[in-house]
Amino acid sequence: RVEFLPFPVYCRAQPFCTRNIPCAVKLLRSATAGVKFSPTNTSFPCAMMYRVAVALPAAHPSLSLPSSSKDTLRQRSFSPPISARGVRHCRPVVASAAVTDTRSEKVPFQGELLNGKTSFAEQYWIRGYEVEPDQTASVISMGNLLQECATNHAVSLWGKSEELGFAVAPVMAENNLILVMTRQQLQFERYPKWGDLVEVETWYQQEGRLSARRDWLVRDGLTQEKIGGGTSTWVMVNMKTRRLSKIPDAMRDEFLPFAPDPPRFGLGNAASKLKLPELQMPAQFEAPPQVARQTDIDMNGHMNNVTYIGLAMEAVPGDVLDGMQMWQVEVDFKAECMAGDTIECHASLTEIPEVMGAPGGAKAVLHVVRKCTGHDCKELVRMRSVWKPKSA
């Protein structure tokens, strides 16, 4: 009996496949539900969608192919269980399988404007050094990817300033204006795993006369399942006076055509406008004092925004950090710090606002990150993190 599997099998690329190593062999083993097989062709290109035919042996009439279902497909196409002995030991051959049909090529795309140029998306493979011991990407890694996508969006629309090094629109350069992020809120239902393909989409829109808003959506790059989102608030600052500036009309005219209309929101809009309360000191938890490192400083010469999130997390108690997963984080950026500054991180458990719609069993932590000279401390970041049980 030769039968086709009723679902396509995705032969994922890196790190599960290289051009010369037939990862499809591993997938076929998985797809055929443990039936040993001999592939008729072992040179399968990577990162392709395949239709798989399986020859079921007459000697085993009870064998049948797995049926199609979303769970089955996900499981089979994403996480082929690879036994400790590996592929080369799958003998004896009791069935044969063939890869017959190439569906589509899957290469991460780089920098595409979408939706009538009103948003921008990129895809990334999750790298080994971006994941934590449980093999899922950290919120820091995800924050970096969101920042990367936003930066490339800005560069693709505005170009780069040779002098400043980062993305700046001509009308901003003429008026000594830069955009500064004052608030960021991220939410992840789940974190991608090592080797997963993630797709980040971002767009900006106006928010009053003084500020702009940038949102993100994060999807599984293969299934398009939404796994997270984010929003952020940006203000114009005059580099000479160090003061807030309104957004120039010329900039508005030039860039609003690239903002979505009607507005789109990466997170529920109601829950993304909450004011963070001040942390009452002394707080319940305090991390050992930190010193800002040279490696914390990004290309703009200041501490990288996501680094603050990592620092704030140092004060989270171990039972939350190890037993739960960060579901959402809101960050207010209040002041900047430089390499060498002494950093204090404090935190206390806090209430979860009803409007957030947090998952059952969630816990919330209120944070402050301060730079201190002796007893003189300045608030750098105020943050609230909401954690859900790892199983939820």
Added chain:
Amino acid sequence: RVEFLPFPVYCRAQPFCTRNIPCAVKLLRSATAGVKFSPTNTSFPCAMMYRVAVALPAAHPSLSLPSSSKDTLRQRSFSPPISARGVRHCRPVVASAAVTDTRSEKVPFQGELLNGKTSFAEQYWIRGYEVEPDQTASVISMGNLLQECATNHAVSLWGKSEELGFAVAPVMAENNLILVMTRQQLQFERYPKWGDLVEVETWYQQEGRLSARRDWLVRDGLTQEKIGGGTSTWVMVNMKTRRLSKIPDAMRDEFLPFAPDPPRFGLGNAASKLKLPELQMPAQFEAPPQVARQTDIDMNGHMNNVTYIGLAMEAVPGDVLDGMQMWQVEVDFKAECMAGDTIECHASLTEIPEVMGAPGGAKAVLHVVRKCTGHDCKELVRMRSVWKPKSA
């Protein structure tokens, strides 16, 4: 007069180009040496090699096309000077240019075995958050990419352990063995810039009965120019006894066919065998004490190797850190540390070994990174960094 440029023009992708924004327009402006032009076709696919025809206006008989040279090509194809006013303002039109010929598509490749399967290479775009204020990738970012390439090489040959999470060969899993890096040496003639494509090649080979060696070459992904290299030493450790183990014969038999023969070296072999002297205390420079962070810990549950390099650099004096560029670094990994450990970083200027062949004007720094409980300190990392003037 219509003339072809005598060299191909590479229209680089991200962040300089998106599918819907004709970055080729910017390149053409550069390639035509300041001549204003009107492209006859603005839908140029990204990441392609183009042949460019330029119509020189009769009214300007003195205009001529740039001639071909490696410097010219590099300059023109890599760093199109983008004026503050951007592309949309390049009026009036005094010449016209056309893109006529597509040469090759350029997409970073993922995980290829090369040279008869005796090495493995990947390409990466340098991301915005991987560069320093001077827009070049930090040694930390490069170290992470080398680690990523090595990890994917190991996974592609050995598969992943579902239990341990990282790459482990079947024969290692059966004998409770893991590979531990004890030494790493990296050298960079220059660091790639934001948006550059880098190609990392890696391979391993035997080194005595007890250790294996992994080397790297780092190239410019477009020109194949070598920009750096590295080597590292690995030993087998029995996870149950925590002791060194010899490499099992079965592993040798299975994996030596994938090692290059004759041996290849990512760095000059003589200069990669130097013993690091012990730093005499008190040292000349001491960084403020650091605390190991949760975010320093990688998926193996230990501090990420490259994080030690960043920590050690905290003790480098400002005139070296700001005015020079790290040319080479040798790291001996002596012990591990965990999040929460207190870290001390000390350093002194030291001699440069003759055999290194360091560039003129170079300075060397000897480092120690220790974890301390009160006055009881344990050496984690011994390191020597060699710095060259930024202009060299």
